[in-house]
Amino acid sequence: VPDVAPLLESALSGDRAALARAISLVERGGDDARAVGRVVHAKGGGAYTVGITGPPGAGKSTLTDRLITEARASGDQVGVLAVDPTSPFSGGAILGDRVRMQDHAVDDGVFIRSMATRGHLGGLSLATPEVVRVLDAAGFEWVLVETVGVGQVEVEIAGAADTTVVVLNPGAGDGVQAMKAGLLEVADLLVINKADRPGVHELERDLKAMLELDADGGTRPVLRVVATAGDGVPELWQAIVAHRAELERSGALADRRAARVVAELREIVTRRIEARVLDACGSDIGRLRDEVVARRLDPWTAADEVIEAVGLS
Numbered sequence: 100v101p102d103v104a105p106l107l108e109s110a111l112s113g114d115r116a117a118l119a120r121a122i123s124l125v126e127r128g129g130d131d132a133r134a135v136g137r138v139v140h141a142k143g144g145g146a147y148t149v150g151i152t153g154p155p156g157a158g159k160s161t162l163t164d165r166l167i168t169e170a171r172a173s174g175d176q177v178g179v180l181a182v183d184p185t186s187p188f189s190g191g192a193i194l195g196d197r198v199r200m201q202d203h204a205v206d207d208g209v210f211i212r213s214m215a216t217r218g219h220l221g222g223l224s225l226a227t228p229e230v231v232r233v234l235d236a237a238g239f240e241w242v243l244v245e246t247v248g249v250g251q252v253e254v255e256i257a258g259a260a261d262t263t264v265v266v267l268n269p270g271a272g273d274g275v276q277a278m279k280a281g282l283l284e285v286a287d288l289l290v291i292n293k294a295d296r297p298g299v300h301e302l303e304r305d306l307k308a309m310l311e312l313d314a315d316g317g318t319r320p321v322l323r324v325v326a327t328a329g330d331g332v333p334e335l336w337q338a339i340v341a342h343r344a345e346l347e348r349s350g351a352l353a354d355r356r357a358a359r360v361v362a363e364l365r366e367i368v369t370r371r372i373e374a375r376v377l378d379a380c381g382s383d384i385g386r387l388r389d390e391v392v393a394r395r396l397d398p399w400t401a402a403d404e405v406i407e408a409v410g411l412s
């Protein structure tokens with residue numbers, strides 16, 4: 100096992116360059132990532148995570164920038180993880196995030212990190228909580244995770260936060276799109292951003308109608324915000340703080356976190372078994388495929404062979 104202790108000691112005691120390097124280790128995966136993971140998991144637990152998701156260009160980064168300011172006003176430290184699913188174009192998007200949050204670039208209590216999708220062993224859904232745990236162990240009271248709400252994995256990542264904020268825009272048919280993308284299911288709070296544009300009332304009406312279809316959905320707040328001007332941002336921050344307080348009071352926060360542990364464990368185990376199976380089968384997969392295609396084997400019998408080959412039968 101490589102010795103990551105010196106790097107971590109620096110990273111967790113305020114050295115931002117070391118923190119960035121520790122996160123890079125985690126992103127790369129492998130033995131170093133596991134070693135970091137063991138240490139940070141043991142030290143974490145104090146951070147509260149807020150997921151911010153919504154369609155491309157909805158104003159998530161502009162809003163995140165504003166929320167950083169709100170959190171900083173109480174003296175809390177804020178870590179931001181901008182997960183970028185469109186890695187072929189990530190240069191631009193990541194730069195965009197940085198530019199939109201540059202007000203905080205010189206603030207030592209703020210750490211902003213972009214993470215591209217491609218190249219993650221174990222996938223984005225496993226890399227994200229690992230990076231969040233590094234920030235948690237480094238003492239950030241708040242960790243904001245921005246993802247574009249397209250694609251199941253990205254929506255799931257934002258939905259895996261303690262509080263999830265879904266950002267939509269008026270006049271874009273966003274309500275129906277959000278429902279289709281599964282965004283409404285993960286939303287604890289809904290934000291109509293760019294409320295300076297026409298169509299706010301219609302979107303609000305649509306959202307409230309859709310939310311009322313859910314058992315307790317009708318109680319989920321819908322807030323109007325103009326992120327560029329800051330209008331409605333203090334109210335949004337208050338709503339996030341109130342949601343947190345309610346989760347803590349009711350015990351639902353502990354339940355949510357426990358459910359996330361189960362989901363993460365399940366995914367880790369599934370991926371490892373899958374990798375082992377593919378490894379053990381090698382070229383047999385091609386042969387089995389041919390047999391099934393030729394109808395000499397049915398898929399279930401072929402699967403039996405695979406399971407047996409790995410020693411799991």
Ligand SMILES: Nc1nc2c(ncn2[C@@H]2O[C@H](COP(=O)(O)OP(=O)(O)OP(=O)(O)O)[C@@H](O)[C@H]2O)c(=O)[nH]1
Pocket residue numbers: 154155156157158159160161162192195199247292293294295296324325326327328
């Ligand atoms: N009119 C108006 N424009 C806004 C508002 N909020 C953000 N914008 C603009 O919308 C554009 C996109 O903003 P971003 O914050 O980059 O949006 P995003 O959701 O982070 O974008 P991606 O991360 O690329 O999906 C920028 O030009 C912002 O200035 C708002 O409240 N009103």
Ligand SMILES: [Mg+2]
Pocket residue numbers: 159160161196245
């Ligand atoms: Mg953004």
